[in-house]
Amino acid sequence: MTTAPPPPSPPSPQQPAVLSLAGVSLHRPTSGQEVVLDRVDWTVRTGQHWALLGANGAGKTTLLKIVGAVTFPTSGSVEVLGERFGRVDLRQLRARIGLVSAAQAVPADATAHTVVLTGATGTVQPVWRAYDDDTRERAHRLLAELGLDELAGRRFGDCSSGQRARVLISRALMADPSLLLLDEPFNALDLPSREDLIDALHLLADRQPGLTTITVTHHLEELPPNTTHALLLRDGRVLASGPVAVTLTAGNLSACFGRPVQVTHDEGRWYARSGHSADSGR
Template sequence: MREHPVINLQDVTVQRDGKALIKDINWQVNPGEHWGVLGLNGSGKTTLLKVVAGMMWPRAGSGPVDILGNRYGKTYMPDVKKKIGWVSQAVDQQYQAHSQTSGLDIVLSGRHASVGLYEPITEEDIKRAQALLERFRIAHLEDAPLSQYSQGERKKALLARAWMAEPELLILDEPCSGLDVYSREELLDTLEESTRESGGPTLLYVTHHLEEVIPSITSALLMKEGRIAASGKKEEVLTEEKLSSAFKLPLRIQWESGRPWARVQKAGKHSY
């Protein structure tokens, strides 16, 4: 069992062109936790997760970034990145030029985090990829080209691809973007089942849709204007007061089947 925190950020600030994208971030994620990262567009969610994934670097003078027991700047980053899975719209777009790639090959490419197959593949790899296609309910698309997939099926294929490398940390950046309600709920059900399996990765789920916080997510980080507005157990963070402040609307929150749902309390201009 891992003894060190999965993530430990201390006084982290990221600047671009003299502007702070995130500021004074202190955040710890422990083994056994799954986090929802929420906030308005532009609140700093994606920047924060890019720091975690080693895609962006803090400002000089910021505190340490420790991920999976490795201190960034003092470790060999390619080895760390192999332990981190990432699913985002950017990854999806990379496959637009590979529309004839089969479902099996998409999942297999996750073994080495490549778009396309360039490394040797073993029989064991193929069996694992087929099992993941089954888990994510797209086994019938094993030989089908990506061009024939629905949006929901594409998302499932990319999730299976991310699981292929057996990551210790899995970052999902707006995975339900562009999905209709049926496809979204099907994807979330599949994700819930996979997250509950023992030995799986720590999940960081980035969204601005509150209802996507599935029951297996234990904790929540609420971002506002580049800072952490609240963090901790999801029931303590996802309150009407804190969410109304972060989303700049008077929200009513109702929990149903372990998921929070929001509705606007009233119309009009508000100051939070």
């Protein structure tokens, strides 16, 4: 295993911006006006695959909610998929963004195929009159692309955690989004399930080169080989942002997580190991 990061990718023609944040801040409405996000600048372009990393409480989920058109910032400008906040109905914008979160409420007694179908209408329960033959076939096709074709008739609640994560990704893709947000999709997965999901995301990126993804995670080991960029948050501020080769360094990650971190890279995969903190006396 080598400790050297991959060389930076050669320059390529600049792709259109999928999202652009300028000076974005968000204050929690408490007596102290706690700053959750502080002057975040961030541009993501078509076909890029970003990792969003940071310790608990760094502001990752809040930032994802803003990007996902769920939350308005306190200040700053936000443009997603060519639409500027304040000039667009966020409900309509959300319909163009795919979101995958373990916290999503979907009926556990519905089949995997039915759960994917609900992504076409953006509803929790199926709206059967809205699903024609082409829509049903698309749901089957998406399940097959994520390696779940044999589970189409299985109850969602009977699927494993890794299978449920892939079903939810298939559901998010039903609306044919240009932007896919993955909020800790590897949470509570065992190693085989984690690797299955990584393989599925890697394959998805190859099959849909125009799709842009942002993945919130705590662990470098969860990053698919196709990850192109990373943004590191600490205390609501951007600590580092850019191509993975220059962002996922030992120095940046040590500063991000507040303790020494060793970083290695091998065959497209990233690994991190933390030593003892400087003030531990060891």
